[in-house]
Amino acid sequence: MKRFNKIFSLAIVTALCIGTLAGCGNKAANGNDSGAKDANKEITLRFAWWGGDARHKATLDAINLYTSKHPNIKINAEYSGVEGYYQKLVTQLSGNTAPDIIQIDTTWIPELTAQGDFFADLTQFKTVDTSSFSEDFLKQYSYVDNKLIGLPTGINAQAMLINADFFNKFGIDTKTEWNWDNLLEIAKSVHDKDNKAYLINSDATNAYYLLKQYTRQITGGNWINDDYTLGFDKETITKSFDYLDKLYKAGAMQPLSETAPFERKPDQNPKWLNGETGMMLNWSSVFQANKANIPSLTLGMAPVAPGTKETGIVLRPSQLLTINKNSKNAEAAADFLNWFFNDKEAANALVDSRGVPATESARKALTESNKLDPVLDEATTAATKIMGTPENGISQNQEIEKISVDIIQQLAFGKLTPDKAADTLIDSYNQKLSELKAQK
Amino acid sequence: MMKRYTKKDFVGLAYISPWIIGFLVFQLYPFVVTFFYSFTEYSILKTPRFNGIDNFIYMFTKDRLFWNSLKVTFIYVITSVPMKIAFALFVAMILNMKLKGVNFFRTIYYLPSILGGSVAVSVLWRFLFMKDGVVNKALGALHLGSVDWLGSPKISIFTVGLLSVWQFGSSMLLFLASLKQIPSELYEAARVDGASKVRTFFSVTLPMISPILLFNIMMQMINAFQEFTGPYVITNGGPMNSTYIFGMHIYANAFQYFKMGYASSLSWFQFIIILIFTVILFKTSKYWTYYEDGGSAL
Numbered sequence: 001m002k003r004f005n006k007i008f009s010l011a012i013v014t015a016l017c018i019g020t021l022a023g024c025g026n027k028a029a030n031g032n033d034s035g036a037k038d039a040n041k042e043i044t045l046r047f048a049w050w051g052g053d054a055r056h057k058a059t060l061d062a063i064n065l066y067t068s069k070h071p072n073i074k075i076n077a078e079y080s081g082v083e084g085y086y087q088k089l090v091t092q093l094s095g096n097t098a099p100d101i102i103q104i105d106t107t108w109i110p111e112l113t114a115q116g117d118f119f120a121d122l123t124q125f126k127t128v129d130t131s132s133f134s135e136d137f138l139k140q141y142s143y144v145d146n147k148l149i150g151l152p153t154g155i156n157a158q159a160m161l162i163n164a165d166f167f168n169k170f171g172i173d174t175k176t177e178w179n180w181d182n183l184l185e186i187a188k189s190v191h192d193k194d195n196k197a198y199l200i201n202s203d204a205t206n207a208y209y210l211l212k213q214y215t216r217q218i219t220g221g222n223w224i225n226d227d228y229t230l231g232f233d234k235e236t237i238t239k240s241f242d243y244l245d246k247l248y249k250a251g252a253m254q255p256l257s258e259t260a261p262f263e264r265k266p267d268q269n270p271k272w273l274n275g276e277t278g279m280m281l282n283w284s285s286v287f288q289a290n291k292a293n294i295p296s297l298t299l300g301m302a303p304v305a306p307g308t309k310e311t312g313i314v315l316r317p318s319q320l321l322t323i324n325k326n327s328k329n330a331e332a333a334a335d336f337l338n339w340f341f342n343d344k345e346a347a348n349a350l351v352d353s354r355g356v357p358a359t360e361s362a363r364k365a366l367t368e369s370n371k372l373d374p375v376l377d378e379a380t381t382a383a384t385k386i387m388g389t390p391e392n393g394i395s396q397n398q399e400i401e402k403i404s405v406d407i408i409q410q411l412a413f414g415k416l417t418p419d420k421a422a423d424t425l426i427d428s429y430n431q432k433l434s435e436l437k438a439q440k
Numbered sequence: 441m442m443k444r445y446t447k448k449d450f451v452g453l454a455y456i457s458p459w460i461i462g463f464l465v466f467q468l469y470p471f472v473v474t475f476f477y478s479f480t481e482y483s484i485l486k487t488p489r490f491n492g493i494d495n496f497i498y499m500f501t502k503d504r505l506f507w508n509s510l511k512v513t514f515i516y517v518i519t520s521v522p523m524k525i526a527f528a529l530f531v532a533m534i535l536n537m538k539l540k541g542v543n544f545f546r547t548i549y550y551l552p553s554i555l556g557g558s559v560a561v562s563v564l565w566r567f568l569f570m571k572d573g574v575v576n577k578a579l580g581a582l583h584l585g586s587v588d589w590l591g592s593p594k595i596s597i598f599t600v601g602l603l604s605v606w607q608f609g610s611s612m613l614l615f616l617a618s619l620k621q622i623p624s625e626l627y628e629a630a631r632v633d634g635a636s637k638v639r640t641f642f643s644v645t646l647p648m649i650s651p652i653l654l655f656n657i658m659m660q661m662i663n664a665f666q667e668f669t670g671p672y673v674i675t676n677g678g679p680m681n682s683t684y685i686f687g688m689h690i691y692a693n694a695f696q697y698f699k700m701g702y703a704s705s706l707s708w709f710q711f712i713i714i715l716i717f718t719v720i721l722f723k724t725s726k727y728w729t730y731y732e733d734g735g736s737a738l
Binding site for chain 1: 481483484485486502504566567569570571572588590591592593596674675676677678679680681692695696697698
């Protein structure tokens with residue numbers, strides 16, 4: 001028995017040590033929570049955002065700049081990657097422990113505002129000057145029931161991230177104006193030349209966005225209508241699936257069996273990082289993060305069918321900065337936001353870490369100091385010219401997305417023909433939509 | 441008469457209070473509230489609305505991913521648990537031999553269990569087993585051709601299961617401890633009787649460690665039923681939902697669709713499944729476990 005005890009206690013001690021280590025890790029991460037609150041009139045604000053290293057650094061610099069000018073204000077930065085951010089936020093909102101200043105994604109707005117009133121109406125703060133924002137932009141994305149719930153951090157355009165080295169290697173012009181025909185044609189020629197190379201870097205989720213865009217350019221309307229009916233008919237969606245099928249069969253996109261481990265994270269696919277795939281449909285806001293890995297990265301426009309009345313190309317705020325409705329220091333938070341968006345020094349600290357800034361004043365400051373990335377600036381301007389109508393809430397539903405991604409995988413694995421895929425999609429959508437409608 | 445508590449009793453309680461508080465807050469409380477939530481429609485931000493057994497009806501009749509995720513979970517449990525147990529026993533038997541520096545190896549072989557549950561290792565797994573990954577490169581060097589470890593819907597769940605096999609450490613330690621317990625007289629007697637190595641293993645070793653074997657199978661089975669990190673990080677449930685394990689289905693409903701009520705129902709269903717299989721295992725154990733003192737597991 002002695003021997004047994006010895007080894008058993010070893011196991012337990014090891015387990016305890018791991019527990020202690022884990023405990024230390026958490027403590028270190030939350031360490032900045034404990035601030036001295038009893039000093040004279042000191043205000044502590046909590047500011048949460050997600051992003052990559054470049055954004056973290058820029059935002060922390062900006063915060064330091066602000067607090068050095070306002071010694072009585074302390075700002076606790078709660079930053080992380082995007083993974084898990086929304087889940088944490090919803091839990092915090094539910095438990096009434098959410099930060100004072102919260103970065104949110106515009107796609108969450110329909111869901112969040114349907115469930116409660118979480119964000120302060122920014123028009124009630126006299127300190128917040130919104131004159132430098134585009135009024136249309138605010139109307140489209142920032143107002144909910146006539147309340148200004150947040151301010152756009154940047155202008156984010158749907159765009160193609162283009163690896164210029166790859167394009168040069170295959171003799172493709174980086175300025176090519178893409179439509180669906182030349183996309184397929186050029187992609188095919190690339191794969192024919194080198195069977196390890198694929199023009200488009202895409203996972204099944206990205207393929208879904210492509211499918212949506214292709215379809216919306218034919219129908220000219222929403223993917224799913226506001227009354228929970230389909231925005232397309234069988235014939236149209238079959239045509240869209242047929243096109244997607246052709247892309248896979250022509251080797252325009254890397255087979256899904258190879259991209260499977262990188263589903264929902266196509267920017268981590270080694271083929272993309274090594275320059276064996278040439279372009280990716282994504283957002284201009286991730287341009288800098290991707291450029292850090294692919295130095296020759298540039299931007300182009302997403303494919304547009306000639307003569308379409310709805311390009312489906314989305315131009316939206318990179319994120320919104322909101323103030324928690326239950327914040328005890330909302331006035332101080334409002335003052336910080338005003339500085340964040342309108343101050344010249346703030347603009348120069350933040351640069352384009354959240355895409356091209358949404359305020360005229362910040363853009364001017366960056367142009368003066370020559371800090372705005374010309375590629376990003378140009379692409380955003382170009383997207384402004386061909387932008388489509390913003391997507392409605394139900395078209396962005398997560399369960400709808402999951403159904404679509406499942407069907408696209410079956411198509412790409414050859415388990416469904418485009419015709420069958422269309423049938424399955426319509427059936428599954430109708431069932432899910434009737435469920436969602438009943439729950440409203 | 442009320443029993444009087446001495447100061448000593450309170451000191452004892454104080455010592456175990458971290459565990460008690462942790463248990464009450466993180467185990468008992470969720471356990472009770474999810475039971476109530478499982479009969480409600482509850483999106484975390486609104487107050488729950490009672491809807492009877494609607495969630496369970498929906499689960500069995502309409503949820504298009506429910507049966508698939510259940511199937512995937514069973515495949516995972518049935519394949520990964522025996523692989524892990526066999527591997528743990530195998531390593532324990534090697535480490536039980538009188539080798540030079542055996543203590544060093546005992547420590548080393550426990551390391552994967554410390555690292556294994558982390559996200560970083562799951563990411564590593566992805567790069568090991570992807571199409572152009574290390575494993576396929578090694579196979580290529582041996583002219584064995586490459587395998588679609590994570591890309592094939594038929595294989596992916598086994599590859600994900602390998603990650604759990606790799607964390608064999610705690611089972612291995614328990615096996616090792618119980619192997620040390622076997623009296624050497626039994627082996628000597630077996631040798632005198634002329635039993636082969638294989639015969640000795642099945643007639644002496646296995647019966648003697650059978651209580652620990654039961655314990656290991658039970659713990660690993662329960663863990664496997666609750667698996668989440670591996671499939672979530674390595675394959676995100678794909679391709680074609682072939683690794684979309686039950687835990688991921690609960691997660692998606694709770695934290696992607698914010699159907700907390702329905703996710704609670706799924707969790708309770710998972711609990712009942714685990715309970716049933718644990719009871720079955722217990723009931724059958726009396727036919728294959730051996731206790732020197734004649735006792736039984738319960």
